[in-house]
Amino acid sequence: MSTTVDTSIHRALDRAFAAAPASDEAQDLKEEVRASLMARAADLEAAGAAPAEAARTALAEIGDLRDVVAAVADGPADDAGYAALLSAHRVRPRPAFVVRVTLAAVVLAGAAALVALVATGVLAWSAGAGTALAVVAGLATGVVVADALRQETTQNYPLPGGRALGFGAASAAVVTALGLGGLFAADLGRIWLAVAAGALLVAGVLGFVVLGVTQTNRHKPWTVELGRQAVGQDRFTREPEAAARFGIYSAALGLVAILAFVVLTMTVGLAWSWLALAAVVPLYFLLLARMLFPAGAGARGSAS
Known part of the structure; x- marks a missing residue:
């Protein structure tokens, strides 16, 4: 998986989940969607698609991410503090x-x-x-x-x-x-x-x-x-x-x-x-x- 695909998908998810509460439910949903998008983009790349095109296609197929986020947007945040935000947006080193x-x-x-x-x-x-x-x-x-x-x-x-x-x-x-x-x-x-x-x-x-x-x-x-x-x-x-x-x-x-x-x-x-x-x-x-x-x-x- 190329860096172009990773960055495009991560940016799209960050924008979509910006309004979501800092809760375990929102973070679990975000990681689930991320895994699905990465897997689909990998399949498209293996089929011969360019990295940027693979990322765009995967995002287009899943639809409007704002509708996905709406499922958890009305839920209460576990903690509005910095630690909760850090945990919600954490990216682990490769x-x-x-x-x-x-x-x-x-x-x-x-x-x-x-x-x-x-x-x-x-x-x-x-x-x-x-x-x-x-x-x-x-x-x-x-x-x-x-x-x-x-x-x-x-x-x-x-x-x-x-x-x-x-x-x-x-x-x-x-x-x-x-x-x-x-x-x-x-x-x-x-x-x-x-x-x-x-x-x-x-x-x-x-x-x-x-x-x-x-x-x-x-x-x-x-x-x-x-x-x-x-x-x-x-x-x-x-x-x-x-x-x-x-x-x-x-x-x-x-x-x-x-x-x-x-x-x-x-x-x-x-x-x-x-x-x-x-x-x-x-x-x-x-x-x-x-x-x-x-x-x-x-x-x-x-x-x-």
Whole structure:
């Protein structure tokens, strides 16, 4: 069964059951309908239908889902709380995904541990071997991130394949850069490690910034509605564009600090370069305060 079929059926069911009470009866009916639709779509795919067409046909054959939901729409909810909603819309992880992520996590942990041992001199391996291990750790991280974002969860729909791969590539670049940076700190004579780490770090951070700024909503309707009912009073909640700007400013600030750390390490030495990172902490909190409480906000509140 393809992801296209799964997503189409899950979205249709979520929309249809949005008005249903958070009860065991409604959840049982939803799972029963889901199983029937998935089985019918699988039969259509086996007969040669395209995944999208199989999903549409299965949904069309069952009729208007709102009539199905009407059977339980007038029933009382067991519990209107968040736990009941979470249970009603729960999506269990696929076993194959759990196996893949577990294996990738084992590879990541092993490669990261070996990079640390090479960087600290415990293992007398060459810089080339350490670089290869850093790349393996980065690739394993990318696999975990991309695969996780491609999965449907209780609160989110799957991220499109291209964007998931983008987040995975950015994560791989950052983790690889950190590994190369550790190897360079252990042997400051290998400038090429610093150059490679800096280039990968810049590419990874820029990738996260671009993907984050262009990110669209992937939350399920019940999650969005729950968020609307619990709207906070902070500026980031009321002004999403301010939150986006804060994310961009934070990424830029972190990038500048890391580049300054690399430059200072190569010029004045590691004993002083850490000050570049230490200076970022108060600057970050100052930026956060300025974004959450812009100048003039208090005066406007008093005037109103």
